[in-house]
Amino acid sequence: MPGQRAVGVGHNAGVVQTGHGAQAQVRVQQLAGAVTLRSPAAVPAPPGGLIGLPKPPTRSFVGRDAQLDELDRLVQAGAGVVAQAVHGLGGVGKSELALQYAHRHRGRYQVVWWVLADSPEAVEAGLAELAVRLHPDLGAVGTGQADAAGWATTWLGCRDGWLLVLDNVEARADVEALLSNAATGHVLITTRRDVGWQDITDGCLRLDVLTLPDAVALLLRLSGQTDTATAGVLARELGCLPLALQQAGAYLRQTRTRIGEYLQRMRSDPGAVLATVAIGDDAQRAVARTWSVTMDAITALDPLALRLLRLLACYAPEDLPRDVLALVGTPAAVDAALGVLVSYNMITLTGEAITTHRLVQAVTRSQMPHPAAQTPTGTDPARAPSPPPQPGTADDDARADILRAAIDLLCQAVPPANPEKDVAGWPRWTVLSPHVTALAEQCPDQIGELDLAWLLGQHATFEDSQGRYRQALPHKQRALAITETALGPDHPDTALRLDNLAVSLRALGRADEAEALRRRALAITETTLGPDHPDTALRLDNLAVTLRALGRAYEAEPLQRRALAITETTLGPDHPDTATRLANLAASLWALGRAYEAEPLERRALAITETTLGPDHPSTALRLDNLAVTLRDLGRADEAEPLQRRALAITETTLGPDHPDTATRLANLAASLRDLGRADEAEPLLRRALTITETTVGPDHPDTAAKLNNLAVTLRDLGRVDEAEPLQRRALAITETTLGPDHPDTATRLANLAVSLWDLGRADEAEPLQRRALTITETTLGPDHPDTALRLDNLAVTLRDLGRAEEAEPLEHRAAAIRNRRHR
CATH class of the missing domain: 1.10.8 (Helicase, Ruva Protein; domain 3)
Structure with a gap:
C-alpha cells in the first residue's frame, strides 16, 4: 500500500519489517532446512547462562575491596533497571574494577555481557553480537547490525537477571536510549568522563588512584x-x-x-x-597512548583546554589556585575549558584550586615539542622585561611560548612585596612555592631569562624567611647566573643577586664565601648608584653582618655607622630600614663587649619596628630578643625573661614551631632562665632548640654547635658534667671546622670545655685549653674586652687549683683592672 511506511517488493530474497517495534517470525529455506526467527520475548536465556567477558580478571588486583563493596551496595540498593557509572582518569582501573565485579557476581545473573561502548557504532556492534549469541538464527539469515542491536535491546527490556557492562562510554547520548529501553536488569557503565551521570543512573562511583x-x-x-x-x-x-x-x-x-x-x-x-x-x-x-587519545578528544572539543593542560603540566601536581589561570582567556572561556578537562577526569577541580595528576603532566610534557636543552645554572622589587625570544623552529617556539606564559602567570600571581617582610603574603607563597620550583626545573635559562630570575629571587627570599636556606641557595645561584648573563657583571641587579646569595651562604655557616660576594656587591652598588644611596647602605650593613659572623666585629662597626647615617638621611629616622641598621650596629657593639652602648640603640630599633611593622611581626620578635640578650649581659635577666617569652610567642605563631628563629628564641630564653638559677626549666627548651637547629640547618652548622654548647653549660649547672663534656667536644669540633681555629666562638667553646674538665677534677687538661682561649680572645676582641677578663679569671682559677697561685694572681689583677676601666 502507498504511504510513509509503505514497502514495495519486487524480487525479495530476505526479510522486510515495517512499523514501530515490528517483529517477524519467518521461515527461510536453506540447504539444511528451515530457520525460524522468534521475537525477543519468545527467546529465553541460555539454559547454562551466558557469560561474555573480554578476558579473565587479573589476579594482581589489590586495593579495591572497598570500591567493589561500594559498587555492590549501589547495585543492590537500586530498583528496576539499575545503572551505575564508574568514572575516573584513564588508566585508573575502571574497566578492571567492572571486570572484577562482573566475574565475582556472575552467579547472580543469567546473562553477563560486555560491550565496548566508546562510540555509538561500537555500542550497536556489541548489542548485535549479544543478539546473535542469544538467537544464533539471526546471524544465519544475515540480519543487519542495527536490527540485531534493536532485537537485543528489546530482549533486555523483557527480562531481568542480566548484567550489561558498557565499557569506556564517551558520551551520555550514546547510551541514554539503551538505558531508557532496557527496563530491568543491571547496567554498569565505565567512563573517563564526568558529565552528569547522576542524572540518568542510580549512582556514581569516582575511582581514584591506589593508596x-x-x-x-x-x-x-x-x-x-x-x-x-x-x-x-x-x-x-x-x-x-x-x-x-x-x-x-x-x-x-x-x-x-x-x-x-x-x-x-x-x-x-x-x-x-x-x-x-x-x-x-x-x-x-601504554599510559602515553591511553591519554593521547583523550587529548585528541579534548582538543577537538576546546583547543583552549589543551593549552590549559599544557600550562598545568609546567607546574607541580599540588593544588594550584584557579586564579593563576585567570588571564589565559575570558573568565567564561577559562571556566569552560576547565570544565572539559574535568569531564575527562584529567584534572581535579574545586571552586578554589586545580590539581593535576603527575603522570598526566609527564605525558602532556612529553607530547609538547622540546626546545634545545640548556643546563640550568645555579629580590628585586621590580622586574625588568625579558628580551624578545630568539628565532628557532616552530616546535621550539611553541614550547617556549607555553613556558613563558607559565612564568608570566606565576609572576603575576605571587605577592609583589618583599617576601622577607610581607608576612601577609606568606600563605600565598606557601601555596605557590612548589609550582615555582617545578616550573624552574623545566624552564631553560634562555627561555625564562630575567622574568625567571626575578621569580627565583623572590621565591628564594621567601624560602629564607621560612628558614629553608638550603632550598633557597640553588635558586639564588641560578638567578645570579641569569642576571649576570643578561645584564652584565656590573649591573645593580647583579649586585642585588650577589647580596641575596650571600644571605643564604652566611645562614648556612659559610660566611667566608659570603664576604667576597658582599664586597663585590658593595663595589658595584657604590659605583652605579653612588656612595649615599640607600642600597649602598644596605650593602655596607650586610657586609658588616658577615664580618661580625666571622669574628671581626671591630671591622663591622665603622661600616654600620656609615650605613646608619646614609639610611637616616635618605629614608628618615623612623623607617624600618633605620631600625635594622640600629639593631645590627647594636649587635656589633654587644659583640665588642659594649652592651651598655647597645641597649639604647636596641630600644630605639624596637620602637620603630613595633610602630611600622606591628607588635606581632617577626622583626618585632627579633628586636625584643636582641634587647633581652643585651639586658641579660648587663646582669638584668629578670627584665630579659618577659621580653623573650613575648618574642618566642610571636615567632612560633608567625614562623612556626620548627623554624630556626624559634630555636634561637628558645635558646636565648633558656640562657636567661639559667642566669636566674632555673636551669631545670632551661634544659627542655635547649633540647628542643637543638633538635630544630640540627634538622633545619644540619648537624655540622655553627648554630648547632652553639646549641650544643648552651645545653652542655646548662647540664653542668645541673651537676651533670659527665653529660656535658661530649656535647662540648662535639661543639668545639664543629666550630673549629666551620669558623676556624682562631674565631671568638672557638675560644668560647674551648673555655667552656675547660670549665667542665675542671669540674671533673681534670684541671691539668683544662689549662692548655684556657690558655689557647685567652690568646684567641685577646687577638680577636682585644685586651680590654669583657670576654678577655673572663678568660683571665678562668685560667687563674685553674692555676690556683693546680697549686700555682703565684701565676694566678697577676691574671686576677689584670682581669679586675679591665672590669674597673669598663665600669667607670
Missing part, C-alpha cells in the same frame, strides 16, 4: 622484586596509577630491570618510559 601501600604491593607483586623502599619511590613517581604500575611491573619482570634503574629512566625521560610496554602486551594500553 601508596597498595601501589607498592602491586608493583612488587608484578615485578617479582623485593626492594620495598625503591618501589615506594617509583610508585609515588607513577602517581599510584594502576595502569602505570602494571606497565612498569610487567616490563620489570620481563626485562629483569631493577626498580631503581627504571626509576632513573622515568625521571630522565618519562615520555619514552610511559610509551614502552613489555613484549606481547597491548601497546594501546
Whole structure:
C-alpha cells in the first residue's frame, strides 16, 4: 500500500519489517532446512547462562575491596533497571574494577555481557553480537547490525537477571536510549568522563588512584622484586596509577630491570618510559597512548583546554589556585575549558584550586615539542622585561611560548612585596612555592631569562624567611647566573643577586664565601648608584653582618655607622630600614663587649619596628630578643625573661614551631632562665632548640654547635658534667671546622670545655685549653674586652687549683683592672 511506511517488493530474497517495534517470525529455506526467527520475548536465556567477558580478571588486583563493596551496595540498593557509572582518569582501573565485579557476581545473573561502548557504532556492534549469541538464527539469515542491536535491546527490556557492562562510554547520548529501553536488569557503565551521570543512573562511583601501600604491593607483586623502599619511590613517581604500575611491573619482570634503574629512566625521560610496554602486551594500553587519545578528544572539543593542560603540566601536581589561570582567556572561556578537562577526569577541580595528576603532566610534557636543552645554572622589587625570544623552529617556539606564559602567570600571581617582610603574603607563597620550583626545573635559562630570575629571587627570599636556606641557595645561584648573563657583571641587579646569595651562604655557616660576594656587591652598588644611596647602605650593613659572623666585629662597626647615617638621611629616622641598621650596629657593639652602648640603640630599633611593622611581626620578635640578650649581659635577666617569652610567642605563631628563629628564641630564653638559677626549666627548651637547629640547618652548622654548647653549660649547672663534656667536644669540633681555629666562638667553646674538665677534677687538661682561649680572645676582641677578663679569671682559677697561685694572681689583677676601666 502507498504511504510513509509503505514497502514495495519486487524480487525479495530476505526479510522486510515495517512499523514501530515490528517483529517477524519467518521461515527461510536453506540447504539444511528451515530457520525460524522468534521475537525477543519468545527467546529465553541460555539454559547454562551466558557469560561474555573480554578476558579473565587479573589476579594482581589489590586495593579495591572497598570500591567493589561500594559498587555492590549501589547495585543492590537500586530498583528496576539499575545503572551505575564508574568514572575516573584513564588508566585508573575502571574497566578492571567492572571486570572484577562482573566475574565475582556472575552467579547472580543469567546473562553477563560486555560491550565496548566508546562510540555509538561500537555500542550497536556489541548489542548485535549479544543478539546473535542469544538467537544464533539471526546471524544465519544475515540480519543487519542495527536490527540485531534493536532485537537485543528489546530482549533486555523483557527480562531481568542480566548484567550489561558498557565499557569506556564517551558520551551520555550514546547510551541514554539503551538505558531508557532496557527496563530491568543491571547496567554498569565505565567512563573517563564526568558529565552528569547522576542524572540518568542510580549512582556514581569516582575511582581514584591506589593508596601508596597498595601501589607498592602491586608493583612488587608484578615485578617479582623485593626492594620495598625503591618501589615506594617509583610508585609515588607513577602517581599510584594502576595502569602505570602494571606497565612498569610487567616490563620489570620481563626485562629483569631493577626498580631503581627504571626509576632513573622515568625521571630522565618519562615520555619514552610511559610509551614502552613489555613484549606481547597491548601497546594501546601504554599510559602515553591511553591519554593521547583523550587529548585528541579534548582538543577537538576546546583547543583552549589543551593549552590549559599544557600550562598545568609546567607546574607541580599540588593544588594550584584557579586564579593563576585567570588571564589565559575570558573568565567564561577559562571556566569552560576547565570544565572539559574535568569531564575527562584529567584534572581535579574545586571552586578554589586545580590539581593535576603527575603522570598526566609527564605525558602532556612529553607530547609538547622540546626546545634545545640548556643546563640550568645555579629580590628585586621590580622586574625588568625579558628580551624578545630568539628565532628557532616552530616546535621550539611553541614550547617556549607555553613556558613563558607559565612564568608570566606565576609572576603575576605571587605577592609583589618583599617576601622577607610581607608576612601577609606568606600563605600565598606557601601555596605557590612548589609550582615555582617545578616550573624552574623545566624552564631553560634562555627561555625564562630575567622574568625567571626575578621569580627565583623572590621565591628564594621567601624560602629564607621560612628558614629553608638550603632550598633557597640553588635558586639564588641560578638567578645570579641569569642576571649576570643578561645584564652584565656590573649591573645593580647583579649586585642585588650577589647580596641575596650571600644571605643564604652566611645562614648556612659559610660566611667566608659570603664576604667576597658582599664586597663585590658593595663595589658595584657604590659605583652605579653612588656612595649615599640607600642600597649602598644596605650593602655596607650586610657586609658588616658577615664580618661580625666571622669574628671581626671591630671591622663591622665603622661600616654600620656609615650605613646608619646614609639610611637616616635618605629614608628618615623612623623607617624600618633605620631600625635594622640600629639593631645590627647594636649587635656589633654587644659583640665588642659594649652592651651598655647597645641597649639604647636596641630600644630605639624596637620602637620603630613595633610602630611600622606591628607588635606581632617577626622583626618585632627579633628586636625584643636582641634587647633581652643585651639586658641579660648587663646582669638584668629578670627584665630579659618577659621580653623573650613575648618574642618566642610571636615567632612560633608567625614562623612556626620548627623554624630556626624559634630555636634561637628558645635558646636565648633558656640562657636567661639559667642566669636566674632555673636551669631545670632551661634544659627542655635547649633540647628542643637543638633538635630544630640540627634538622633545619644540619648537624655540622655553627648554630648547632652553639646549641650544643648552651645545653652542655646548662647540664653542668645541673651537676651533670659527665653529660656535658661530649656535647662540648662535639661543639668545639664543629666550630673549629666551620669558623676556624682562631674565631671568638672557638675560644668560647674551648673555655667552656675547660670549665667542665675542671669540674671533673681534670684541671691539668683544662689549662692548655684556657690558655689557647685567652690568646684567641685577646687577638680577636682585644685586651680590654669583657670576654678577655673572663678568660683571665678562668685560667687563674685553674692555676690556683693546680697549686700555682703565684701565676694566678697577676691574671686576677689584670682581669679586675679591665672590669674597673669598663665600669667607670
